[in-house]
Amino acid sequence: MDEMELMIDLHKDGDRQGPGSPEATLQALAFTEGIGPDSRILDIGCGTGGQTLTLGKKTGARIEAVDFLPAFLEILEGRAARAGLGERIHGVRASMEALPYPDGSFDLVWSEGAIYNMGFARGVREWRRLLKSRGFLAVSEICWFTKERPQELTSYWEGLYPEIDTVSGVTKVLEEAGYRPVAHFLLPESCWLEAFYEPLLERLEDFLKRHGHSPGARALVEEHQEEIRMYRKYKEHYGYGFFIAQRTGD
Numbered sequence: 001m002d003e004m005e006l007m008i009d010l011h012k013d014g015d016r017q018g019p020g021s022p023e024a025t026l027q028a029l030a031f032t033e034g035i036g037p038d039s040r041i042l043d044i045g046c047g048t049g050g051q052t053l054t055l056g057k058k059t060g061a062r063i064e065a066v067d068f069l070p071a072f073l074e075i076l077e078g079r080a081a082r083a084g085l086g087e088r089i090h091g092v093r094a095s096m097e098a099l100p101y102p103d104g105s106f107d108l109v110w111s112e113g114a115i116y117n118m119g120f121a122r123g124v125r126e127w128r129r130l131l132k133s134r135g136f137l138a139v140s141e142i143c144w145f146t147k148e149r150p151q152e153l154t155s156y157w158e159g160l161y162p163e164i165d166t167v168s169g170v171t172k173v174l175e176e177a178g179y180r181p182v183a184h185f186l187l188p189e190s191c192w193l194e195a196f197y198e199p200l201l202e203r204l205e206d207f208l209k210r211h212g213h214s215p216g217a218r219a220l221v222e223e224h225q226e227e228i229r230m231y232r233k234y235k236e237h238y239g240y241g242f243f244i245a246q247r248t249g250d
């Protein structure tokens with residue numbers, strides 16, 4: 001199995017594939033005035049649909065849920081059908097870097113824990129065209145929560161994602177990309193630990209057994225253990241900001 005197949009196998013059984021929670025999704029949604037059953041939502045990097053189901057249940061909107069991994073979309077579609085949302089939630093295999101929709105297609109563009117894959121600044125610039133005039137963007141992004149940080153932590157994140165910025169820096173990027181910042185909040189620790197890392201840790205042993213403790217599986221487990229160690233040690237200094245903004249300039 002290659003690295004991507006192992007990654008899918010490790011994460012497919014999670015409720016979600018990154019930090020977040022239904023409460024945080026609803027908190028962000030509360031800032032997107034006017035979104036309801038007649039709205040069209042695009043959920044980018046949806047994974048197995050943790051936030052998609054929350055959005056679907058709360059709004060009754062039509063949701064295009066995009067991911068580049070068919071294995072995650074299959075799970076999302078099963079979950080949506082079981083929740084009675086099969087008609088409203090549509091899984092779409094596409095790259096977030098080449099989204100197959102005309103300009104002005106959506107009232108709300110959503111993305112939790114995924115935009116870093118193409119970089120925040122590029123993502124918000126390129127996704128803006130998909131929004132109707134005054135449409136909303138709601139996106140979670142890894143941020144520095146403090147101005148000064150231990151060197152070990154700075155080096156770790158600069159290796160993984162050099163674009164990581166402070167909350168004020170991320171807000172400025174939104175302003176410069178043609179959005180009006182509406183609100184932001186920081187995801188609480190429970191979104192990382194209880195909702196994501198703890199269930200993941202519980203799956204590690206079975207995952208290793210399933211793959212006969214192969215070098216690839218062990219390497220992936222070690223990578224995740226290191227990520228969790230860093231979070232536990234330095235969670236004062238970084239985390240996800242959830243940013244809600246509105247398309248302006250037209």
Ligand code: SAM
Nearest residue numbers: 016017018045046047067068095096112114117
């Ligand atoms: N939004 C989900 C959540 O919070 O549980 C999933 C977050 S997970 C950290 C990132 C997701 O982005 C994965 O499902 C991954 O397959 C998807 N992804 C990564 N790169 C992508 C790309 N270039 N185009 C589309 N999806 C991508």
